[in-house]
Amino acid sequence: MKEPGMLKKDIEKISKLETPKELFAFLENEAKSFSAMELIRIFVLDEVKRKYILKRNIARKDSASSIKEASFSLTDPLIKHILDIKKPFLAREVDENIAVALTKERQGFLSLVKNKLERMEGEVCLPGFAKEKLLTVFILGKKLSEQDYANEEIASFSLVAQHCAKLINDFNAVKKEVELFVSSIRKINKALEDKDVYTKGHSDRVARISVIIGSQLSGELEKIPYGEISLYYAAEFHDIGKVALSASVLKKEDKLNAEEWKQMKRHPLESANIIKPLKKWLGDIVVEGVISHHENCDGTGYPYGKKEKDINILAKIIRVADSLDAMMTDRPYRKALAYHKAISELKAGSGTKFDPKVIEAFWEAHKQGLFKEVFLSQMESEG
């Protein structure tokens, strides 16, 4: 096992990570090899709740920690102290400060700080600032060697805390910009859903179903920076390009003729065109997820007839979610299917229309009853 001072090499790796999620995953996976301390607790500012919330507990197995949930308000003594001194500090230093405190009030305040740190089993507290805003608080537990932390070790971990704050700051900025753009294209989506009653609520349900399936695909979304957000938006806007279709094609009860079908097949590309600006923040994958949402694993889909290995994971998930919702909804040309019928159709399409891995994840979500949240009323009426 390396001592915490070893972090130099790891810091190089850490500095290349692009999102807070990746950083947390790295710390969790590598903790055994680099952390020679009992635990690392990471608190992150939640701007809506106005609290620092315990996001990750990275504890060594042999020092299992009982604290699962914790938070500090903005006026918590520990937070106030961090904002006062703006640098890492040790529990021992707080003790020393208490001993030399000039007033009872100051002594009382510092004792509260000490107390908070003790409750978190913390030996060291490391703030992470970005643009002068305190975004993260790292609390390190005792070293396994029972020795004191060396300055170099504290400096190394402080860099990690700072990088974490930077990633969170970047992430929040991306989130804000994306939300602004998304709120503008949601208006287009709404116009589409108003134009075609059969698609009312379709995009919202497909987005929710996709995220449920994605949550059962262990590790797949983690490989993509902003994986879950990209999946959500690609799913929400997969059909937005249908806005370019004429109402007669959109609502046609009979089979589409060759020309109309040609128009229909263009909608994934039209959708991609509309959401293209998302590429800047979320990367190409979000647009590719939209373009390929009608591709089949066996190459019989559209617009390009891509095969399994060439279809991206977001598209494969949306393909399943979209089909489930389409089957569960009345369409101009047929009535909605019952839930149990729809899910067995999906299963039957594994390996031809649908990716077997995605169907497995879908089935797992079904077994856990996760789709109830989306289709509760239909499922209840079916009994």
Ligand SMILES: [Fe+2]
């Ligand atoms: Fe579509």
Ligand SMILES: [Fe+2]
């Ligand atoms: Fe769709």
